Amino acid sequence: MPGLFDTIDINGVKLKNRLVMPPMATKMATEEGGVTDRHLRHYMARARGGVGLIIVEHTYVLKNGQMSAGQLGLYEDRLIDGVRRLVEAIHREGAKAAMQLTHAGAKAAREFTGEQPAGPSEVAPPKGKDLPRALRVGEMQQIVKAFGEAARRAMDAGFDAVELHGAHGFLLCQFLSPLTNRRSDKFGGDLDGRLRFPTEVIKEVKRQLGEGSPLFYRFGADDMVDGGMTREEGRQAAQRLEHAGVDVIDISGGLGGSGHERFTEQGYYVSLAQGVKEVVKVPVIGVGNITEPEYADRIVREGRVDLVAFGHKLLSDPDFPKEAARKLGVEMG
Ligand SMILES: Cc1cc2nc3c(=O)[nH]c(=O)nc-3n(C[C@H](O)[C@H](O)[C@H](O)COP(=O)(O)O)c2cc1C
Numbered sequence: 001m002p003g004l005f006d007t008i009d010i011n012g013v014k015l016k017n018r019l020v021m022p023p024m025a026t027k028m029a030t031e032e033g034g035v036t037d038r039h040l041r042h043y044m045a046r047a048r049g050g051v052g053l054i055i056v057e058h059t060y061v062l063k064n065g066q067m068s069a070g071q072l073g074l075y076e077d078r079l080i081d082g083v084r085r086l087v088e089a090i091h092r093e094g095a096k097a098a099m100q101l102t103h104a105g106a107k108a109a110r111e112f113t114g115e116q117p118a119g120p121s122e123v124a125p126p127k128g129k130d131l132p133r134a135l136r137v138g139e140m141q142q143i144v145k146a147f148g149e150a151a152r153r154a155m156d157a158g159f160d161a162v163e164l165h166g167a168h169g170f171l172l173c174q175f176l177s178p179l180t181n182r183r184s185d186k187f188g189g190d191l192d193g194r195l196r197f198p199t200e201v202i203k204e205v206k207r208q209l210g211e212g213s214p215l216f217y218r219f220g221a222d223d224m225v226d227g228g229m230t231r232e233e234g235r236q237a238a239q240r241l242e243h244a245g246v247d248v249i250d251i252s253g254g255l256g257g258s259g260h261e262r263f264t265e266q267g268y269y270v271s272l273a274q275g276v277k278e279v280v281k282v283p284v285i286g287v288g289n290i291t292e293p294e295y296a297d298r299i300v301r302e303g304r305v306d307l308v309a310f311g312h313k314l315l316s317d318p319d320f321p322k323e324a325a326r327k328l329g330v331e332m333g
Contacts, residue, residue: 033073035082047093050321065103105171106132126256167220293324
């Protein structure tokens with residue numbers, strides 16, 4: 001079995017190791033969602049530290065999908081140049097780069113969008129500020145198109161891959177959760193109905209990416225709230241995501257957020273990731289307060305996950321991969 005510092009090929013994109021920087025919002029963008037020099041410094045430092053893949057933070061695909069101040073946006077072509085500077089900087093320092101695309105749906109913030117948020121149904125997700133209205137099918141089609149256009153912009157800018165944000169109570173996750181999706185049309189109801197909108201987004205984004213550019217999916221594999229999507233349903237959903245064309249499943253959980261404020265145990269989502277890995281063929285990323293190189297190497301060698309994401313660890317220590325290689329006695333490629 002390969003270890004943490006072995007390469008992995010994902011649809012022709014070769015990662016030099018299996019250490020991943022997961023998407024983490026920096027709130028460093030301009031008011032319009034543009035890239036700043038602070039972003040360049042932040043991501044270059046982590047790329048220089050030796051991480052194989054950086055997944056750039058959640059980036060909104062439509063203006064009415066913004067959730068927070070300083071959030072990155074890629075909703076118009078004029079934003080491509082800034083993003084290109086960012087991806088070139090990451091590549092110069094030797095890492096591959098993916099961009100996480102999102103729409104906040106029912107969690108979008110009126111203070112930035114100037115309008116009432118809209119999600120699958122008139123149900124506020126955990127931490128949603130306003131009561132949302134239900135999206136009309138025509139609006140959903142516009143959002144599908146916007147995800148595709150943002151993916152095309154990410155490709156134009158030079159990204160190696162795109163990730164869809166389908167966790168933590170954002171729009172794609174809102175559709176999948178029976179708590180926030182109460183629709184009675186074909187986009188609600190059973191698991192297949194609730195997956196219909198995310199699947200349409202996946203298909204459109206894949207169409208824009210073409211061959212050879214992998215699609216990652218940040219998958220909230222368990223809502224972790226009463227009445228929400230269960231772990232077992234999450235495993236079934238993961239198989240359907242794979243079938244729809246997703247190339248890598250990046251596991252997280254929690255309808256109310258990523259859980260990093262609640263959980264402290266090392267590898268708190270690794271068993272969730274393993275449960276998904278057991279039922280899919282595509283690579284799976286594990287996460288959750290992973291700080292020890294020996295532990296990370298072991299979960300890869302034991303085949304529990306294929307890649308390991310280090311969030312807080314890379315925020316506090318950009319050079320962690322070098323230190324990890326030294327501890328494990330391996331040469332960094
Ligand atoms: C400051 C911060 C911002 C985050 N922003 C995002 C985000 O934009 N998209 C996302 O999918 N997860 C986000 N997360 C969750 C992380 O990707 C990761 O899953 C979480 O921090 C757990 O990993 P860790 O314990 O190694 O930090 C964020 C986490 C933190 C701490």
